[in-house]
Amino acid sequence: MEKKFDGKVALVTGAAVGIGRATALLFAEGSAKTVIIDLNYEKLNKVKEEIESLGGEVLAYECDVSDEEKVYEVVKDAEERFGKIDILVNNAALWKTFSKFNETSTDVWRKFLDVNVMGTVYFTKAVIDGMINRGFGRIINVASVAGVYGNGNMSFYSASKGAVISFTKALAKEVITNGVTVNSVSPGSVSSSAIDDIDHTAPSDLAHIGRTGSDRENAELILFLASDGASYISGENVIIDGCRKKL
Numbered sequence: 001m002e003k004k005f006d007g008k009v010a011l012v013t014g015a016a017v018g019i020g021r022a023t024a025l026l027f028a029e030g031s032a033k034t035v036i037i038d039l040n041y042e043k044l045n046k047v048k049e050e051i052e053s054l055g056g057e058v059l060a061y062e063c064d065v066s067d068e069e070k071v072y073e074v075v076k077d078a079e080e081r082f083g084k085i086d087i088l089v090n091n092a093a094l095w096k097t098f099s100k101f102n103e104t105s106t107d108v109w110r111k112f113l114d115v116n117v118m119g120t121v122y123f124t125k126a127v128i129d130g131m132i133n134r135g136f137g138r139i140i141n142v143a144s145v146a147g148v149y150g151n152g153n154m155s156f157y158s159a160s161k162g163a164v165i166s167f168t169k170a171l172a173k174e175v176i177t178n179g180v181t182v183n184s185v186s187p188g189s190v191s192s193s194a195i196d197d198i199d200h201t202a203p204s205d206l207a208h209i210g211r212t213g214s215d216r217e218n219a220e221l222i223l224f225l226a227s228d229g230a231s232y233i234s235g236e237n238v239i240i241d242g243c244r245k246k247l
């Protein structure tokens with residue numbers, strides 16, 4: 001890959017598996033320094049080793065994105081070591097829970113909002129002033145088609161991703177004149193993050209294309225939004241769903 005991100009520092013949350021891992025690997029291939037964050041340090045450390053084997057400079061932190069103090073501590077440490085954060089990808093989220101609204105406890109709601117919404121807010125708060133002061137920043141929030149269409153049996157998840165999309169649009173308006181763009185991406189069905197092949201896809205009836213999306217396809221979109229080529233795009237939610245059937 002072209003050294004598109006040479007001199008840039010990219011922070012990716014939820015980078016131990018799936019879209020987050022593929023995104024971190026592609027940034028490293030593009031010569032960015034990477035900061036990778038996850039709850040699962042064992043798997044995160046494997047991604048750190050993969051990035052190092054590509055010759056990339058990487059910092060890996062075990063961190064719960066819903067732990068506000070820890071988030072600020074981690075970002076401060078990474079900025080001290082790498083000098084700055086230019087690109088933030090808020091990707092970590094909970095989603096693999098399915099239940100009807102009237103059978104779902106408010107504890108589940110709080111947990112989803114804490115991780116998916118407040119985790120995004122904490123990391124954004126931690127990096128935004130540095131981006132504004134340097135006059136450059138790219139924030140990409142990983143939302144979901146659930147936040148656009150609403151997924152049955154996932155009301156808590158759908159609401160959390162809807163909040164991420166509207167946060168993206170509102171924040172974009174506040175910081176565009178400071179050189180900071182803010183966008184979200186909304187994947188449809190992505191292949192299981194349990195599979196290490198970032199190009200893996202599987203048959204799927206949920207989209208007219210007839211298959212799931214790969215981690216890499218999603219990561220490519222995130223990298224485009226982080227690139228200089230996307231300088232005139234902000235406040236958008238880009239759907240990446242293989243022409244999903246609106247169920």
Ligand SMILES: NC(=O)c1ccc[n+]([C@@H]2O[C@H](COP(=O)([O-])OP(=O)(O)OC[C@H]3O[C@@H](n4cnc5c(N)ncnc54)[C@H](O)[C@@H]3O)[C@@H](O)[C@H]2O)c1
Nearest residue numbers: 014016018019038039064065091092093144187189190193
């Ligand atoms: N996979 C899909 O079909 C799909 C579809 C639409 C949207 N998405 C979104 O894409 C993103 C990535 O999903 P995925 O399926 O690639 O990965 P995944 O859901 O399998 O893994 C997410 C990663 O985030 C980490 N994580 C979870 N909670 C965390 C927390 N509190 N603090 C730190 N790390 C935490 C997990 O340990 C894991 O490594 C998520 O935002 C998800 O909502 C996924």
